[in-house]
Amino acid sequence: MSHPLQSSTGSYSSTVDVLRHLIQARSVTPNDAGTLNFLESQLKKQGFSVEQFERNGVKNLIARHHFGDGPTLAYSGHVDVVPAQSDGWLVDPFSGQVIDGIMYGRGAADMKGSIAAMLNATRHLCAAAKPCTGTFYWLITSDEEGEAEYGSLEIAQYLQSKGVVLDACLVGEPTSNKAVGDTIKNGRRGAISGRITINGKAGHVAYPEKAINAAHIAGELVTKLTSLNWMKDVPGSKTTLQVTGITVPNIVDNLVPASCEVTFNIRYSHAYKSQEVCEIVETLTQQAKFAAQLQWERPCESFYTGKKDDSCFLSLVEHAISKQLGHFPALSTAGGTSDGRFFASDDTQVVECGVKNESIHQVNEHVSIADLDMIESIYLRILQDFFVTK
The missing domain is CATH 3.40.630.10 (Zn peptidases)
Known part of the structure; x- marks a missing residue:
């Protein structure tokens, strides 16, 4: 040839x-x-x-x-x-x-x-x-x-x-x-990345009742994110969400962190479009107890x-x-x-x-x-x- x-x-x-x-x-x-x-x-x-x-x-x-x-x-x-x-x-x-x-x-x-x-x-x-x-x-x-x-x-x-x-x-x-x-x-599959900022209240670790630990809130949110049920998935095309980073700025061992950033990526089934995926995640992150701001990045349908x-x-x-x-x-x-x-x-x-x-x-x-x-x-x-x- x-x-x-x-x-x-x-x-x-x-x-x-x-x-x-x-x-x-x-x-x-x-x-x-x-x-x-x-x-x-x-x-x-x-x-x-x-x-x-x-x-x-x-x-x-x-x-x-x-x-x-x-x-x-x-x-x-x-x-x-x-x-x-x-x-x-x-x-x-x-x-x-x-x-x-x-x-x-x-x-x-x-x-x-x-x-x-x-x-x-x-x-x-x-x-x-x-x-x-x-x-x-x-x-x-x-x-x-x-x-x-x-x-x-x-x-x-x-x-x-x-x-x-x-x-x-x-x-x-x-x-x-x-x-x-x-x-x-x-x-x-489609792909989209997210960046979540969680706000708490700084304080001394010896007095946690006077602070709001953003890292603890982030931990609960991560658990919820990774447990989402993707009802529209079809055989051979499953949706997966992977947390790619958890960051607390200015870490010291005696300070309750006032903020925490979580990054994640979703590879979603062709049964979904990106708007649907975003709405599912936003329903979770918008709950009052998380006080989270969500930013979407790099969408690929x-x-x-x-x-x-x-x-x-x-x-x-x-x-x-x-x-x-x-x-x-x-x-x-x-x-x-x-x-x-x-x-x-x-x-x-x-x-x-x-x-x-x-x-x-x-x-x-x-x-x-x-x-x-x-x-x-x-x-x-x-x-x-x-x-x-x-």
Whole structure:
């Protein structure tokens, strides 16, 4: 499946070469480090029209190939990566070296490997003699690992302003567990963080009756928070609340604290929207005995893609994987958030499919060459089943 890909900056003869080039670009959020220009040059050679735009230091790319009247599919991805120091790595984390059939490097799995594989799959699709119908978009950002304020959200809003409605969106996040293609995500739990300030009354620890201990109130509130009953949870998509910090300022051993701060994060089932989650927590924190002020931070909405009776993209992806592997993938909504939430709607089915996620954000992040070949073949099958005229 290795075919030449020419670039003004060199020759990229295979998915491995493309991935190595992408890894060597130190595109730590929100710096794209030239990767979007590289992708633009490659996609233009396949007949795509390409535009880039920048929002608050974040670069985004939208590429479009119109084959003819028919449904619209987008591939969504990100070129930015989390930072990496050399300590503990077998190789320089930005070298893209291959050892014993495994490529090491920051972003190898999350998610430059997916981009490299999709680029080669796209090339195969565009070079094929079989007629295609529909429209194919590439939607790439350099702001997924950070706050995600000026990346895919801006891309989605831009498409909406142009009247573009996606029928389907394939997100290249690493979703596989033990083998490529064994798991895909047809949704994600939502996420939101909270910061609670509890006010009491300072006093000497020897006279607790003259003080109100904010830490004690916080302890009771934490117990209540972690015991909340999430009635709308559905199998496979459970809501979890984790306290991430309990802080008392200016701690001394003879002073009853007058204030205490509690921070927490909720990963909530796709059966909820963030407003519902907030209302449940606020009903608790607004009780008079807690005297708490609550501030919400970093909301990320949940989304879910169910089956459709006709033209179901989820079913198409399942069957494409089955054709390649001989078995259907498991469906999951577990894990963190993804940019899929910005594209999911009543009109757009979003499915995430990528390589194994066992090493993402870790020292010695990696992907095997065999896994790259497999995800490329899966992507090509998906593209063929979606675009090629039957």
